[in-house]
Structures are given as structure tokens and as C-alpha cells.
Amino acid sequence: xxxxxxxxxxxxxxxxxxxxxxxxMTVEPRSVTAFIGPSGCGKSTFLRTLNRxxxxxxxxxxxxxxxxxxxxxxxxxxxxxxxxxxxxxxxQRPNPFPTMSVYDNVAAGLRLNGKYKKSELDxxxxxxxxxxxxxxxxxxxxNKPGSxxxxxQQQRLCIARAIAVEPKVLLMDEPCSALDPISTLAIxxxxxxxxxxxxxxxxxxxxxxxxxxxxxxAFFNLAAVGQPGRLIEIDDTERxxxxxxxxxTEDYISGRFG
Ligand SMILES: Nc1ncnc2c1ncn2[C@@H]1O[C@H](COP(=O)(O)OP(=O)(O)O)[C@@H](O)[C@H]1O
Ligand SMILES: [Mg+2]
Numbered sequence: 001x002x003x004x005x006x007x008x009x010x011x012x013x014x015x016x017x018x019x020x021x022x023x024x025m026t027v028e029p030r031s032v033t034a035f036i037g038p039s040g041c042g043k044s045t046f047l048r049t050l051n052r053x054x055x056x057x058x059x060x061x062x063x064x065x066x067x068x069x070x071x072x073x074x075x076x077x078x079x080x081x082x083x084x085x086x087x088x089x090x091x092q093r094p095n096p097f098p099t100m101s102v103y104d105n106v107a108a109g110l111r112l113n114g115k116y117k118k119s120e121l122d123x124x125x126x127x128x129x130x131x132x133x134x135x136x137x138x139x140x141x142x143n144k145p146g147s148x149x150x151x152x153q154q155q156r157l158c159i160a161r162a163i164a165v166e167p168k169v170l171l172m173d174e175p176c177s178a179l180d181p182i183s184t185l186a187i188x189x190x191x192x193x194x195x196x197x198x199x200x201x202x203x204x205x206x207x208x209x210x211x212x213x214x215x216x217x218a219f220f221n222l223a224a225v226g227q228p229g230r231l232i233e234i235d236d237t238e239r240x241x242x243x244x245x246x247x248x249t250e251d252y253i254s255g256r257f258g
Contacts, residue, residue, distance in 0.1 A: 004069065006027075014057065036219055053089065088170050128160040173202075176188070218234040219248075
């Protein structure tokens with residue numbers, strides 16, 4: 001199958017500290033890939049290299065190659081802002097723009113991209129909120145502040161905001177870790193629906209979540225604190241959980257880690 005993302009020989013640094021080393025993997029379109037591994041092994045760092053957010057951190061530097069379809073994301077002349085439009089991000093803590101209405105939160109990315117008629121914006125806002133399974137809950141309060149929603153609703157609002165600009169890829173960094181169990185299940189259901197249209201990469205510390213939502217799972221580990229994180233193995237999720245190739249993966253998923 002054609003790959004949506006193809007990463008090779010990727011290193012990421014904070015100043016002189018090598019945080020992740022020599023990562024190569026591919027991600028298939030319209031699939032969910034889960035990143036698992038102990039805290040500090042570089043999952044978030046790696047995720048942020050995929051849409052050129054790592055370099056926003058002072059000292060943040062990347063070596064290696066990330067291809068999105070035929071586009072070399074670290075190639076000469078590539079605008080990081082356009083990369084972030086094609087590869088959206090959803091964070092651990094829901095972060096709607098606090099002073100903006102529900103409507104304006106979803107419309108924000110489009111407004112940055114250019115001029116739209118009110119009717120066009122209305123359509124995209126409705127479609128995106130429906131796509132994020134939030135429309136029915138907010139359609140009567142579109143002009144109220146996004147920050148007035150519950151945590152789970154705010155996270156779905158952030159997903160609506162991310163999909164409004166029709167990215168190819170959605171990156172999610174522990175998107176449920178600040179949510180209650182019911183809101184978590186709502187997001188997991190949503191991920192299952194979104195993968196029909198988008199390619200999704202999710203970091204999760206929750207093994208059951210990785211098993212429930214993902215098609216492929218990548219296990220990362222580090223030899224010791226201060227050592228770089230590495231990709232240990234990536235495989236079909238069923239395989240990783242039933243019969244991983246590497247002992248360290250088995251130890252981690254069975255809770256025998258550390
Ligand atoms: N802004 C930063 N500056 C310096 N070091 C960082 C920064 N963010 C993360 N690190 C370090 O990079 C390593 C990987 O961190 P991170 O990507 O957050 O891991 P994970 O998401 O797997 O918990 C850790 O050693 C962490 O301390
Ligand atoms: Mg992290």
C-alpha cells in the first residue's frame with residue numbers, strides 16, 4: 001500500500017541532548033497508529049517532528065527525513081506553516097481559544113487561510129462539528145464561548161477545529177488523559193470514524209486504548225534516563241499485544257516494565 005508518511009533516520013535534539021535516535025517507520029493512509037512506551041522515551045517529541053512543531057522549541061533540531069506522500073517536509077523551501085495545515089495536532093489538555101465562541105474556534109484556521117463568505121464558513125463549521133460528533137450538543141450555543149463547554153466537549157471542539165482545514169493527518173498527544181471515562185469513550189469512537197477520512201497518529205499511555213483504537217502500534221523505549229528514545233518495534237496492533245517480537249515490548253505491555 002502507498003504510505004502516507006515515511007520517516008527515515010530521524011533524530012531530534014533539544015540543544016545538545018539527543019532525545020530520539022534513528023527512527024524509521026511508515027504510516028498508512030486512513031489508519032490509526034498508536035505510539036506507546038514509558039514516560040520520557042520521546043513519544044511527544046517524535047510526534048512533534050512530524051508536523052515541524054519540534055523546531056518551535058528553543059534548541060529544537062531535527063535530522064533525517066519525513067515524507068508526506070511525495071513531499072519532503074524538511075526539504076528546502078517548505079513552509080512549516082503549510083506543513084502544520086496538512087498535519088494537524090490535538091493536545092493533551094483541550095485548548096480552545098478561550099475568548100472565542102464555539103463557532104469562531106472552528107472557523108479560526110480557515111480565516112487564517114484566506115477569505116471565505118459567511119455561508120461558506122457556516123457550512124464548514126457545521127460539517128466539522130458534525131464530523132467531531134459535537135454538533136447536536138452545541139448547535140444552539142454556537143456564539144457562546146468555547147471555554148464554557150465540558151472538558152470532553154472542548155476536546156471534540158479542538159478536533160473540529162483541527163479537521164476544519166481538512167488536513168491529511170491528525171496527530172493526537174494523549175488526547176484523553178485529562179478526560180473522564182465517558183468522554184474518553186466518545187473520543188475513541190470518534191477516532192474510529194475519523195480514520196475513514198484522515199490518517200491518525202495517537203500517543204497514549206493507556207494500553208487498552210491503544211488496543212481498542214489503533215490498527216498499528218509502535219513501541220518506544222529508552223535504555224536509561226538521559227539516553228535517547230528509540231523505536232523498538234512497530235506492527236499490527238493485534239500482533240503487538242498478542243505476540244510481540246521483542247521481549248522489552250512484552251514486558252512493557254504486560255506491566256512488567258521497570
Ligand atoms: N522542551 C524540552 N527541553 C529539553 N528537553 C526536553 C523538552 N521536552 C522534552 N524533553 C526531554 O526529551 C525526552 C523525551 O521527552 P518526551 O518527548 O516528552 O517523552 P514522552 O512524550 O515519551 O514522555 C525526555 O528526556 C525529556 O525530558
Ligand atoms: Mg509525552
